Amino acid sequence: MSGLIMAAQLILGLAILVTLHELGHFLAARAFGIRVEKFYLFFDAWGFKFFSFRKGDTEYGVGWLPLGGYVKISGMIDESMDKEAMKLPPQPWEFRSKPAWQRLIVMIGGVTMNVILGILIYSLVLMKYDKQYLSNADVTDGIYVYELGKQVGFENGDKVVAIDGKPFERFEDVLSSRVIFGATLTVLRNGRTMEVEVPADFYRRTIEAGKGNFIGPYRSALLIDSIIAGKPAEAAGVRAGDRLLAVNGTRTLSMEGARKMIGESKGKPVALTLARGTDTLTLQPVVSDSGMIGITYHTDFGSYPLTAYSTGQAFRYGTSDAFEAISSNIKGLKQIFAGKEKASESLQGPIGIANIYGGIWDWRRFWAITGLLSMVLAFMNILPIPALDGGHVIFLLWESVTRKRLSDRFMERAKVAGMVILLSLMVYTLGNDIWKHIIN
Incomplete structure (x- = not known):
């Protein structure tokens, strides 16, 4: 039973984080008149999905592979690698037709939403569950x-x-x-x-x-x-x-x-x-x-x-606690790259995260961990890896400075390289999770 509770908490936590992350991209795109073709919680890999429906120009659905989610934005080189669509003339509603500053806002929309969510969760946990602190x-x-x-x-x-x-x-x-x-x-x-x-x-x-x-x-x-x-x-x-x-x-x-x-x-x-x-x-x-x-x-x-938390104090301390979570992750990564920590001991995959949630459903613990993961997701997504939001941000900043747009061919190759890096990391963390589960 505890295993089912762990899995349920992991899936619910991911569903909240992924949905709101992709909603950040979605809302920013729609604000600038960019068409969003798909909005999916989890991946509909190989065309399999639990359900979907269409409203307006967008298909909404839930895929079967709980490793993230995505929005497919018209006129953008993304995971779908839809090269044929990119060969057609740019349309006014497409991502590629918009100025660099608008595209930049669209790309940071997901990270921004996760930071806001993390701060909100940290603050509400202080107000709802902790309520008081020891001065x-x-x-x-x-x-x-x-x-x-x-x-x-x-x-x-x-x-x-x-x-x-x-x-x-x-x-x-x-x-x-x-x-x-x-x-x-x-x-x-x-x-x-x-x-x-x-x-x-x-x-x-x-x-x-x-x-x-x-x-x-x-x-x-x-x-x-x-x-x-x-x-x-x-x-x-x-x-x-x-x-x-x-x-x-x-x-x-x-x-x-x-x-x-x-x-x-x-x-x-x-x-x-x-x-x-x-x-x-x-x-x-x-x-x-x-x-x-x-x-x-x-x-x-x-x-x-x-001392009881006032609303202002809860949000002030919630904000500082949320950003401290990012700071500690940066410090932890520095230790890994410096060779002072083993990646196998420090990185957690889905099984490791499920174990952190635990086999008992404790709402305070659930929200505390979900708030932490929201800040970690924001940090990881802003890393300058081509398949992540941070990679797009780097390319858009380059375009803004040089006034030269990178070619579609370069973007396609960069996207492939980034996906290889991410898939390798996912395989490593999952395999590491399984190995640690076996030896423990």
Whole structure:
């Protein structure tokens, strides 16, 4: 059942992202009077599709291959490689008949839509699910230091007051990617101000141990929201409202940290240290083969006062969180190209993404991952690869600067080269997913 839930979340997430990405191209094209011949969610490879209908000049449909989607814009060299249509005289409603600046807007329409969607999802998750945040000023008793924090020089009771010299409002920002990819944290320790250097390779340690093994507020824990009927947690006596303090004796405060530690005990009992009212108890559910015990939970800051997100704050922080997602992806790619990371460990295909969604349908987690993927999709699509939007943007910028349009023959060859690159990458990531699934 968990496999079906993973697949359903992956397909729904892709459907939302692809539809809105292609809608960006569609709306921009129509705004400039360009005809759109097809608008498809997923690919109708070899002519197979689930259904289609025609409205006006456009055929709308759903293909069978869930690897993306497309809009076929009249007079544009695209994946269809419709050379015969390009031999005919240009028509007023065609892409090739429009000035370069209009064509440029059409090409960035999809990326723009994904960025807007990502910001919107990040912001609404803060408003709908998180609702409140822990102000750094309210962490009056300082931090609790886990193993990773000890490695970089933190001590229990330190008060973090600045990241790279800049004060910050939300305590959770000390766990952000701008810190784990290397930063200087200013702390107050026994009345003295000092700096703690987080090294540039620290992200590797957090991948291996989880960000929940870094630092956190003293009084924090994980509040268990619900117990799924028939799952190991219910059988072991875990209850909704319990506060999870530690997993196998290791204290944790992050959802991903707990999920990682629980998943490492597949097929075996896992010791959960729980606070229930004034009592502390240890229960040992047996972890399923999929690494689940059947609970949903979120970070709980105990007796710390929390600050409610205003609408303005939610959108301000949602925007910064969304762009931080792009920043962390850029930093990750740099590590791969620099040879410091293995592509096989860093790149995720559809199976890997489905595993990230998880085998339990948690709407907050679903929207958080979909928002992240929207920003990743925007970033990947703007890369200067001919078959992607970014490749078209580069060609159009060249045309705008030189006043010379690249030949159809060049564009066709560039498109073929780009498609070979993308198909090779897709085969690699899918094969890598399958291999990791086999060895795990």
